[in-house]
Amino acid sequence: MTSIPHVPAAHKLCHQLTFSLLETIYPREVVRELLSQDQAEEQRERKLTHLVMVYLLIAWSLMARRSLRSVYDRFLRPLRLCSDEVDEPTPTSAALCYRRRMLGVRVLRHLFQRLCRPFAQSHTPGAFAYGLRLMGIDGTTLAVANSPKNQACFRPKETASPATASPFPRLQAALLVEIGTHAIVDAIPALTRVGESRVARGLLRSITKGMLVLLDCGFANLAFLQDLQERQAHVLARLASNRLVGSGQQLCDGSLLLTLTPKQYPVLRSPLTVRVLSYVIDPQAVDLLSQVTPSHSQHGAGTHNPKVREVHRLVTTLLDPHLYPALDLCLLYHERWEVELVIDEVKEHQRLAQTPLASQNLFGVFQEFYALLLAHYAMRVLMGRAAHALEQDPDRISFTHALQLVNDALLLAPALPPAGQARLFSRVVGDLARPDWLLPPRRLRFNSRVIKRSRNRFQIKRSDHVFLSGKDFPWLADPLHSSFRELILI
Secondary structure, three states: OOOOOOOOHHHOHHHHOOOHHHHHHOOHHHHHHHHHHOOOOOOOOOOOOHHHHHHHHHHHOOOOOOOHHHHHHHHHHHHHHHOOOOOOOOOOHHHHHHHHHHHOOHHHHHHHHHHOOOOOOOOOOOOEEOOEEEEEEEEEEEEEOOOHHHHHHOOOOOOOOOOOOOOOOEEEEEEEEEOOOOEEEEEEEEOOOOOHHHHHHHHHHHOOOOEEEEEOHHHOOHHHHHHHHHOOOEEEEEEOOOOOOOOOEEOOOOOEEEEEOOOOOOOOOOOEEEEEEEEOOOHHHHHHHOOOOOOOOOOOOOOOOHHHHOOEEEEEOOOOOOOOOHHHHHHHHHHHHHHHHHHHHHHHHHOOOOOOEOOOOHHHHHHHHHHHHHHHHHHHHHHHHHHHHHOOOHHHOOHHHHHHHHHHHHHHHHHOOHHHHHHHHHHHHHHHOOHHHOOOOOOOOOOOOOOOOOOOOOOOOOOOOOOOOHHHOOOOOOHHHOOHHHHOOO
8 A cells, every 4th residue: 555655744745834023922832722623623734734824915915916835935045055955846836725725714713813913011101091901993905806706795785886996896994903012902894784883892892991992983982982991992083074062061161961871872871971072173283284185085076175273172981081081082083193193004014005816715814814803913013112222102113114025025034044033033123223214203284085096098906897708709619728819701
């Protein structure tokens, strides 16, 4: 009977590949434990193990516009150049897809849920207010590959206009972000048809005592506020102009104290006391700010911003006006925009704009989604360590510079001796902490939300556009290997 020859571990490529930078944040022991827990352990160790696949998927999420096979080949290149013993070919795309299917989604999801936790310390600038850890919740969407399976899973909302809808299906997600460090500590992916406020309720599992959660207007419903309060967390949220406009107790700082009952609001399970803050922009500044062109999502077409003159309203569960003055809370709410910057980091810099997720089916999209979050969290841990070493705000560390440095370090690691790999994490942190690469402090500025767009004679891709290949002409003798010559009649 023929037997499979045993290859010594020292000669297996999976044992020569190293991801030391990622392994410091996501230890191999934890990954192995999760592989065993999720029944993804292999009975026979292959050339490309599930352990290597986990780190490879995370590294792939840091190298935008490259295929998984191309990324794997880049990791093999230092080994090939430094050693004559590495002569194995790069696995094919089909082999990598097969290994991804065998790995599944659960290991990456459980790794994210287990290790991606808030890590800001009490002295981290911008991470705490009134002794409460600042957190933010917001929703976003990610474009996915335009395949039939993805079209069936990620169908757009029924209200979307076909003329303005995205040409790609979109994955919707709700994110929980630590404001001070920009670390994404929980996320709920969902289909686009689900409302983002409903998806955000799943993030309640990660809300703990001592947090102050900053919310946008779309998430500030009373039931959600009560759920957060029951977890002994506090809320500061933007309020629509027609919400909670009743009379209440006027406080010394101009805010309004309201007690809401289940009789008035049936969504409440018990009475809820909140504080409503109102403010306007200085009239001298309004004339200038009204000229800043708003985004297309705001009401009122044209080049002027009508919303700058309206009364802005906030709601909070911080009730004492002496401990939490209204002016300080109005300024604090602007920290919620840090969540928008986190989404910008993931979509515009890490993924690069207009680049959809590559996977063609539901499990692959979710697998790629969690790998993307794990990669972003690793980046933020490194940047947080660098900011701590400098005693600076993590906002001062450049995300794009860190992304380039981490890519170089990941590709360099396989060629380093064990001693060099052990010091790689601290050396990357030290390079990120160089004062000459620090970003300038934040400054007061207002920019029109506009883009430059070159003229293009081609139409925008839509779902009703037709794309044909040889298989769409079944009357040909060999559709898969046909040529244009067979379509011509003379």
